[in-house]
Amino acid sequence: xxxxxxxxxxxxxxxxxxxxxxxxxxxxxxxxxxxxxxxxxxxxxxxxxxxxxxxxxxxxxxxxxxxxxxxxxxxxxxxxxxxxxxxxxxxxxxxxxxxxxxxxxxxxxxxxxxxxxxxxxxxxxxxxxxxxxxxxxxxxxxxxxxxxxxxxxxxxxxxxxxxxxxxxxxxxxxxxxxxxxxxxxxxxxxxxxxxxxxxxxxxxxxxxxxxxxxxxxxxxxxxxxxxxxxxxxxxxxxxxxxxxxxxxxxxxxxxxxxxxxxxxxxxxxxxxxxxxxxxxxxxxxxxxxxxxxxxxxxxxxxxxxxxxxxxxxxxxxxxxxxxxxxxxxxxxxx
Ligand SMILES: [Zn+2]
Numbered sequence: 436x437x438x439x440x441x442x443x444x445x446x447x448x449x450x451x452x453x454x455x456x457x458x459x460x461x462x463x464x465x466x467x468x469x470x471x472x473x474x475x476x477x478x479x480x481x482x483x484x485x486x487x488x489x490x491x492x493x494x495x496x497x498x499x500x501x502x503x504x505x506x507x508x509x510x511x512x513x514x515x516x517x518x519x520x521x522x523x524x525x526x527x528x529x530x531x532x533x534x535x536x537x538x539x540x541x542x543x544x545x546x547x548x549x550x551x552x553x554x555x556x557x558x559x560x561x562x563x564x565x566x567x568x569x570x571x572x573x574x575x576x577x578x579x580x581x582x583x584x585x586x587x588x589x590x591x592x593x594x595x596x597x598x599x600x601x602x603x604x605x606x607x608x609x610x611x612x613x614x615x616x617x618x619x620x621x622x623x624x625x626x627x628x629x630x631x632x633x634x635x636x637x638x639x640x641x642x643x644x645x646x647x648x649x650x651x652x653x654x655x656x657x658x659x660x661x662x663x664x665x666x667x668x669x670x671x672x673x674x675x676x677x678x679x680x681x682x683x684x685x686x687x688x689x690x691x692x693x694x695x696x697x698x699x700x701x702x703x704x705x706x707x708x709x710x711x712x713x714x715x716x717x718x719x720x721x722x723x724x725x726x727x728x729x730x731x732x733x734x735x736x737x738x739x740x741x742x743x744x745x746x747x748x749x750x751x752x753x754x755x756x757x758x759x760x761x762x763x764x765x766x767x768x769x
Contacts (some may be wrong), residue, residue, distance in 0.1 A: 436482070436486075436492070437463075437468070437486050437489060438482065438485045438486055438516055439648050440459070440462065441459050442487055442513055442517060444458065444459045445509065445513045446460075446513075447507075450694055450705060451506060452481075452505065452506055453503040453504070453505060453506060453617070454502075454505075454506045455502060455503045456492065456493075456498075456499075456501075456502050456504075457502070457597055459489075460499065462502050463479065463490075463493050468490050468493070469490075470490060470491070470676065471483060471486055471487035471490055471491075471676055472486055472493060472673075473534065473618070473673045473674060473675035473676045474671060474673055474674065474675075475621045475622075476673075479530070479611075481526070481527075481530060481532075482533065483528045484531070484534055485516050485530070486533055487534055487537075487676050488530075488533045488537045488540060489537075491534065491538050491676070492537045492539035492663065495537065495538060495539070495737070496504075496526055497539070497541060497542065498537070498539075498546060499544050501546065501669050502696050504546075504547065504550065504583075507528035508547055508550045508551055510548055511550060511551070511553070511554050512533075512550050512553070513655065514554075514637075515529065515533075515553075515554060517550075519728065524558045524606075524735055525556060525557045525558045525608070528556055528606070528608055528625055529553055529554060529556045531551070531619075531620045531625070531675065532553055532556060532596060532599050532618055532625075533549075533553055534619055534675060534676055535618055536549045536553070538676075540752050547613070549612075552610065552611050552612045553612075554752060555608070555609075555611040556608050556609075556610040556612070557608060557609050557642055558606060558607070558762055559607055559608060560607070560610050561607040561628060564656050565602050565623055565652075566605065566651075566652075567605060567628075568666075569652055569655055569656070569659075569732075570603075570605050570655075571660055572731065572732050572734075573656055573659050573660070573663075574601060574603070574663075574733070574736070575734060576731055576734050577657075577734060577736070578705070578735075578736075578737065578738035579660060579731070579738070580600060580703060580722045581657045582660065582701050582705050583600065583660060583663055583664050583667060584597075584667075584705035585667045585699050585704070585746075586664050586697050586698075586700045586701035586704065587664060587671060587701075588670055589668045589697075589700070590697050591672065592667065592668050592671030592672055592673070593649075594671070595667065595671065599623065599670065599671075600667065601668075602622060603622060603623065603624060603663055604622065604623045604644075605623070605624050605626060606623050606624070606625050606626070607625075607626050607627075608625055608627060608628065609627070609628050609629045609697060610624070610627055610629055611629070612629065613633060614630065614760040615627050615630065616630055616657050616658055616759040616760060617630075617661075617662050617759050617761070618662065618665075618759065619662040619663070619665040619666045619669075620669075620675060621666060621667070621669045621670050621675050622662070622666065622670070623666070624659060624662035624663060624666060625662075626658065626662075627754070631651065631654075631655075633710065633713075634650070634713060635647060635651065638650055638651075638716060639718065641716040641720075643716050643717075643721075646719075646721055649721065649724060649725060649728055650712055650716070650719075651723075651725060652726060652728055653710075653712060654712040654728075655729060656705075656728075656731060657702055657706060657709070657712070658673075658697055660698075660702050660705060661698035661701060661702050661759055662698065662759065663701075664689045664697050664698045664700075664701040664757055665697065665698050668697050691755075698759065705738065705740060706740050706742065706747075707740055707741075707742040708742055708749040708750070709749065709750040710742075710747045710748065710749065710750060711748050711749065711750040711751070711752075712747070713748060714748040715746060715748035718746050719746050719747065720724075720744060720745050723744050724744050724745055724747075727740055727745070737744045740766050
């Protein structure tokens with residue numbers, strides 16, 4: 436097995452302080468392994484997922500260009516591959532996160548952060564029903580459903596029903612990954628509660644506590660639209676490890692030169708841009724946002740968001756790949 440071979444490779448150089456994936460990748464080169472399809476229709480299979488991660492790394496030119504990591508950085512990942520605790524929901528959540536990260540068009544510091552912290556992801560129970568109820572409203576909002584449907588359609592997913600969004604569940608986790616907002620599987624959206632708590636602290640810092648539910652609601656709406664788009668696309672293409680959420684060349688020409696990522700495109704159809712709700716809190720037009728949010732909740736027939744009037748700040752993050760993260764410096768990861 437490929438995973439066993441990788442573990443053996445890592446363990447056989449235990450005296451070195453650095454570790455390079457290169458010699459393992461060289462052994463793969465002669466086999467040209469195909470990308471692993473992850474179907475998940477009969478539950479998830481940890482060994483398929485682990486193999487998919489290693490092959491994704493191998494096929495990722497940005498990852499391949501990294502010569503070495505500190506051995507201690509990769510150690511947690513190897514322990515994760517060796518783990519027998521695969522039925523643990525937190526393990527499954529970490530595995531899905533790693534499947535996405537292994538495809539990221541990112542640089543060394545991103546992968547270092549991921550290796551060091553991915554195993555801090557822990558599923559938690561979120562007692563507050565506010566966001567779960569909000570998700571029901573979002574799934575029933577005709578304008579939002581239409582935006583999601585047309586986004587996945589552009590990426591090759593056909594035959595989409597309104598009911599396709601219904602079974603999507605929300606799961607909350609905590610993690611020492613403060614750049615991470617959330618990600619998704621083929622039937623769930625995973626939301627970082629640590630980040631939500633940070634948002635609430637930020638709102639309080641700016642003295643806007645009376646707008647907690649509004650800002651949290653809008654932040655969650657944005658994120659749910661983004662992640663449900665990924666869920667729907669993966670379901671329709673029947674692959675969690677779907678080749679790329681970015682557009683194929685031919686669609687790229689149709690939609691123009693934008694951040695060509697399905698979740699981002701769906702968000703843009705509602706908000707006109709990807710909004711960073713952590714910034715600009717002191718100057719937001721709360722009256723306007725309140726009215727807009729009420730329209731979402733009441734499923735008003737038209738949903739018009741005017742970015743300028745709202746005074747919301749556009750996110751400077753560049754979408755990297757299927758995980759929703761905030762990276763402030765533009766073009767840091769491409
Ligand atoms: Zn995305």
